[in-house]
Amino acid sequence: xxxxxxxxxxxxxxxxxxxxxxxxxxxxxxxxxxxxxxxxxxxxxxxxxxxxxxxxxxxxxxxxxxxxxxxxxxxxxxxxxxxxxxxxxxxxxxxxxxxxxxxxxxxxxxxxxxxxxxxxxxxxxxxxxxxxxxxxxxxxxxxxxxxxxxxxxxxxxxxxxxxxxxxxxxxxxxxxxxxxxxxxxxxxxxxxxxxxxxxxxxxxxxxxxxxxxxxxxxxxxxxxxxxxxxxxxxxxxxxxxxxxxxxxxxxxxxxxxxxxxxxxxxxxxxxxxxxxxxxxxxxxxxxxxxxxxxxxxxxxxxxxxxxxxxxxxxxxxxxxxxxxxxxxxxxxxxxxxxxxxxxxxxxxxxxxxxxxxxxxxxxxxxxxxxxxxxxxxxxxxxxxxxxxxxxxxxxxxxxxxxxxxxxxxxxxxxxxxxxxxxxxxxxxxxxxxxxxxxxxxxxxxxxxxxxxxxxxxxxxxxxxxxxxxxxxxxxxxxxxxxxxxxxxxxxxx
Amino acid sequence: xxxxxxxxxxxxxxxxxxxxxxxxxxxxxxxxxxxxxxxxxxxxxxxxxxxxxxxxxxxxxxxxxxxxxxxxxxxxxxxxxxxxxxxxxxxxxxxxxxxxxxxxxxxxxxxxxxxxxxxxxxxxxxxxxxxxxxxxxxxxxxxxxxxxxxxxxxxxxxxxxxxxxxxxxxxxxxxxxxxxxxxxxxxxxxxxxxxxxxxxxxxxxxxxxxxxxxxxxxxxxxxxxxxxxxxxxxxxxxxxxxxxxxxxxxxxxxxxxxxxxxxxxxxxxxxxxxxxxxxxxxxxxxxxxxxxxxxxxxxxxxxxxxxxxxxxxxxxxxxxxxxxxxxxxxxxxxxxxxxxxxxxxxxxxxxxxxxxxxxxxxxxxxxxxxxxxxxxxxxxxxxxxxxxxxxxxxxxxxxxxxxxxxxxxxxxxxxxxxxxxxxxxxxxxxxxxxxxxxxxxxxxxxxxxxxxxxxxxxxxxxxxxxxxxxxxxxxxxxxxxxxxxxxxxxxxx
Numbered sequence: 001x002x003x004x005x006x007x008x009x010x011x012x013x014x015x016x017x018x019x020x021x022x023x024x025x026x027x028x029x030x031x032x033x034x035x036x037x038x039x040x041x042x043x044x045x046x047x048x049x050x051x052x053x054x055x056x057x058x059x060x061x062x063x064x065x066x067x068x069x070x071x072x073x074x075x076x077x078x079x080x081x082x083x084x085x086x087x088x089x090x091x092x093x094x095x096x097x098x099x100x101x102x103x104x105x106x107x108x109x110x111x112x113x114x115x116x117x118x119x120x121x122x123x124x125x126x127x128x129x130x131x132x133x134x135x136x137x138x139x140x141x142x143x144x145x146x147x148x149x150x151x152x153x154x155x156x157x158x159x160x161x162x163x164x165x166x167x168x169x170x171x172x173x174x175x176x177x178x179x180x181x182x183x184x185x186x187x188x189x190x191x192x193x194x195x196x197x198x199x200x201x202x203x204x205x206x207x208x209x210x211x212x213x214x215x216x217x218x219x220x221x222x223x224x225x226x227x228x229x230x231x232x233x234x235x236x237x238x239x240x241x242x243x244x245x246x247x248x249x250x251x252x253x254x255x256x257x258x259x260x261x262x263x264x265x266x267x268x269x270x271x272x273x274x275x276x277x278x279x280x281x282x283x284x285x286x287x288x289x290x291x292x293x294x295x296x297x298x299x300x301x302x303x304x305x306x307x308x309x310x311x312x313x314x315x316x317x318x319x320x321x322x323x324x325x326x327x328x329x330x331x332x333x334x335x336x337x338x339x340x341x342x343x344x345x346x347x348x349x350x351x352x353x354x355x356x357x358x359x360x361x362x363x364x365x366x367x368x369x370x371x372x373x374x375x376x377x378x379x380x381x382x383x384x385x386x387x388x389x390x391x392x393x394x395x396x397x398x399x400x401x402x403x404x405x406x407x408x409x410x411x412x413x414x415x416x417x418x419x420x421x422x423x424x425x426x427x428x429x430x431x432x433x434x435x436x437x438x439x440x441x442x443x444x445x446x447x448x449x450x451x452x453x454x455x456x457x458x459x460x461x462x463x464x465x466x467x468x469x470x471x472x473x474x475x476x477x478x479x480x481x482x483x484x485x486x487x488x489x490x491x492x493x
Numbered sequence: 494x495x496x497x498x499x500x501x502x503x504x505x506x507x508x509x510x511x512x513x514x515x516x517x518x519x520x521x522x523x524x525x526x527x528x529x530x531x532x533x534x535x536x537x538x539x540x541x542x543x544x545x546x547x548x549x550x551x552x553x554x555x556x557x558x559x560x561x562x563x564x565x566x567x568x569x570x571x572x573x574x575x576x577x578x579x580x581x582x583x584x585x586x587x588x589x590x591x592x593x594x595x596x597x598x599x600x601x602x603x604x605x606x607x608x609x610x611x612x613x614x615x616x617x618x619x620x621x622x623x624x625x626x627x628x629x630x631x632x633x634x635x636x637x638x639x640x641x642x643x644x645x646x647x648x649x650x651x652x653x654x655x656x657x658x659x660x661x662x663x664x665x666x667x668x669x670x671x672x673x674x675x676x677x678x679x680x681x682x683x684x685x686x687x688x689x690x691x692x693x694x695x696x697x698x699x700x701x702x703x704x705x706x707x708x709x710x711x712x713x714x715x716x717x718x719x720x721x722x723x724x725x726x727x728x729x730x731x732x733x734x735x736x737x738x739x740x741x742x743x744x745x746x747x748x749x750x751x752x753x754x755x756x757x758x759x760x761x762x763x764x765x766x767x768x769x770x771x772x773x774x775x776x777x778x779x780x781x782x783x784x785x786x787x788x789x790x791x792x793x794x795x796x797x798x799x800x801x802x803x804x805x806x807x808x809x810x811x812x813x814x815x816x817x818x819x820x821x822x823x824x825x826x827x828x829x830x831x832x833x834x835x836x837x838x839x840x841x842x843x844x845x846x847x848x849x850x851x852x853x854x855x856x857x858x859x860x861x862x863x864x865x866x867x868x869x870x871x872x873x874x875x876x877x878x879x880x881x882x883x884x885x886x887x888x889x890x891x892x893x894x895x896x897x898x899x900x901x902x903x904x905x906x907x908x909x910x911x912x913x914x915x916x917x918x919x920x921x922x923x924x925x926x927x928x929x930x931x932x933x934x935x936x937x938x939x940x941x942x943x944x945x946x947x948x949x950x951x952x953x954x955x956x957x958x959x960x961x962x963x964x965x966x967x968x969x970x971x972x973x974x975x976x977x978x979x980x981x982x983x984x985x986x
Binding site: 272294312345350369486 | 508509512513601602606618640668669673675679704726765802806810813825831835840841845847848852865866868869870871882884886887895897902948954962975976984
């Protein structure tokens with residue numbers, strides 16, 4: 001039996017979502033001043049009760065889509081529906097591990113953020129720097145999610161194309177950045193290995209739409225499909241994320257099992273014990289009723305640092321919307337901020353404790369670290385240094401997290417804590433899926449469509465226009481018609 | 494003559510600060526609707542004129558401290574006053590480069606963020622991965638700014654202590670995180686090289702205060718001094734930042750020369766041509782008068798990504814204050830958000846264009862990249878891919894930046910652009926110093942003390958209490974007296 005099939009272990013490994021410090025009974029405990037209480041904007045039992053009818057309605061409307069293919073909630077099927085795909089991914093990953101020294105993901109947004117987050121959470125902290133053996137036999141991993149020419153140049157100079165596999169990932173199959181990278185990589189491969197370049201490229205894309213699937217078919221590339229109804233930012237548990245993870249030796253079945261477990265918890269009828277629904281409802285309340293337009297995600301673990309990046313896309317792109325589903329102008333959205341404990345206690349926490357009452361701070365904690373380091377004796381004659389000796393770094397980390405929680409709460413700043421009993425594929429699967437449910441729920445409660453991104457079109461089209469793509473002459477003219485810049489508002493030269 | 498001594502070159506390399514899209518004549522050009530105009534909150538000439546008396550007053554009060562040692566503006570002396578220190582740093586760096594394979598900075602907050610930003614801006618994009626020759630002969634660089642036990646363990650296992658030099662950096666000399674790391678590193682070194690551990694440690698700290706200088710004197714460690722009146726977040730141009738930069742082969746004299754040049758520009762009498770003062774005044778306006786509680790820093794360059802982290806500390810910790818200098822409760826602060834172009838167009842820009850009118854977006858652009866990559870021909874029969882061929886990645890990057898600027902402006906979202914003609918030590922020196930002046934000016938205009946951080950004390954003391962440090966029993970009791978958590982607000986188990 002694999003450990004994630006053991007009911008007791010699963011229970012032990014269940015995330016804990018602690019929202020005490022969003023509630024007035026905790027955060028207002030020391031506050032008598034009504035002005036202060038109003039600034040704090042804590043949530044009361046009455047707030048929650050008043051929301052229940054809306055929550056019931058939202059559950060009805062979401063449940064019609066839940067678990068169905070070809071709808072925008074098709075990502076809820078991913079933990080359950082991928083047996084065949086997983087087998088194919090594992091076979092492919094084994095081949096990649098045998099044949100290549102480098103695995104390069106070409107993708108941007110949802111095609112990169114999930115793979116980065118899972119790799120950093122579960123891979124060696126210095127993965128590319130250590131020996132192949134120390135990283136578990138996998139190739140080096142590079143996730144290239146930008147079109148920076150300096151970095152791309154450096155990368156291409158560094159890699160031996162004959163020993164490199166590229167995974168081109170784009171849901172639409174038309175992403176300019178990714179397709180540009182692909183053209184460059186293909187050209188380099190052709191120069192080095194000729195027609196065999198095809199064996200160095202794996203495409204992950206839609207099964208019908210877009211240029212990438214067309215090319216993949218023309219050139220017979222190994223291809224993985226991003227299922228219908230799985231948007232970019234909800235695609236980590238599809239082949240988008242599973243292939244790079246498997247290539248690096250991460251147990252993707254355990255990852256999916258964690259997500260499936262969270263799916264079960266998020267199906268609980270009683271919202272008070274349902275983590276995804278409860279957190280979605282609470283966060284919607286902070287946005288719509290309590291004036292919090294910022295959410296800070298602050299993991300106390302270097303390994304979880306880029307989970308914040310992945311979450312920032314999920315939260316920003318899903319909820320940042322001009323219109324409600326009924327077409328009313330709303331300009332919704334809570335801006336996600338990435339922080340890192342304890343590091344940002346020396347950077348951001350001054351603002352969080354003393355600054356405006358405009359944010360919710362989400363702390364991510366780790367119960368037990370995978371390894372620890374004792375702080376040794378050093379200078380017994382210096383008492384205000386000596387007190388550290390005998391503790392461990394893990395203890396210091398967690399003491400600082402609890403101290404920050406205490407300080408924030410005392411200052412009246414809303415905060416909540418999600419604890420992973422430890423960091424492993426099962427808990428990371430839970431965490432990602434938890435946030436996906438939370439986001440879908442918050443979107444439904446706010447009344448916006450959490451699954452589109454109409455606001456990025458303008459920039460995309462304007463880029464086409466500026467690059468002189470045929471058919472975009474009108475946009476080019478519109479850009480040219482903007483008022484000319486002048487020296488009045490430019491300083492430097 | 495070094496290039497940064499050439500007046501013409503300096504002029505060519507001057508940053509351009511373009512704030513057109515903060516001004517109503519640009520951003521409201523297409524907006525007729527008064528409700529929309531109000532949401533936008535653009536700045537008018539009247540706003541600026543109304544602010545002039547306050548600006549004059551602020552200049553008077555700051556100029557009394559400017560360039561003086563032992564005052565909180567002592568950082569304004571750093572570009573001009575370090576000839577002897579620089580010579581010492583260059584000698585030390587040469588010795589480190591000769592003797593060691595690894596250079597590890599132990600520091601947190603201001604002691605790490607500046608070194609990271611400058612290294613990423615000016616070093617090889619894959620510095621630690623490439624050969625010693627390709628990185629210009631320097632040792633590998635590790636900047637450890639957290640107490641994560643898993644990462645620390647991995648690092649210590651990976652490094653050969655006999656070939657490793659540690660730079661312990663703490664202004665106060667008492668930072669728990671850094672001193673814990675130091676005790677661990679020292680222990681490891683002693684195990685490997687015995688008493689010679691002293692030659693593997695360089696201390697950067699205050700000249701008199703704190704445990705680190707005491708230890709440095711007892712153990713005869715090579716020491717660099719952080720001058721009086723230079724706070725952590727303003728210390729990058731002191732030995733804190735200069736030593737790691739020099740060790741990695743960065744031209745620190747050019748860096749300081751860039752800062753000195755910006756200091757000259759920021760001394761201009763006419764505020765309309767003074768970049769630091771103008772931007773400080775404009776940002777203060779957005780915070781106090783236009784309801785913008787968020788500032789996004791979005792460089793269009795991978796190399797500048799961590800400049801946003803450095804800036805986030807500077808901006809958050811300086812301006813996030815509960816009290817004005819006169820003691821009135823204000824809860825000031827504008828939350829800094831780190832983004833990256835073009836990557837975050839696929840993550841955050843949906844929110845920035847369609848979401849609330851609550852932020853200013855600062856774009857960092859690069860005129861000419863240090864290298865470029867052509868996008869080759871590939872599939873001439875697919876026109877909506879083929880249009881990319883013939884362009885370069887640099888062109889794509891800059892077209893996307895301009896397209897985003899256009900889309901934001903059209904959506905009524907305040908934005909500004911700072912352009913570096915290219916990325917080099919001179920322009921980075923300018924950029925850092927520009928932001929420091931901007932921050933000091935904004936703080937003075939808002940009326941807070943930009944140079945302290947009283948809000949971090951509570952968390953620090955609470956950590957001591959939780960770790961059982963003698964003398965903190967009362968705080969421990971206070972923490973224990975908080976209402977007990979209960980299952981009502983905890984989901985999971």
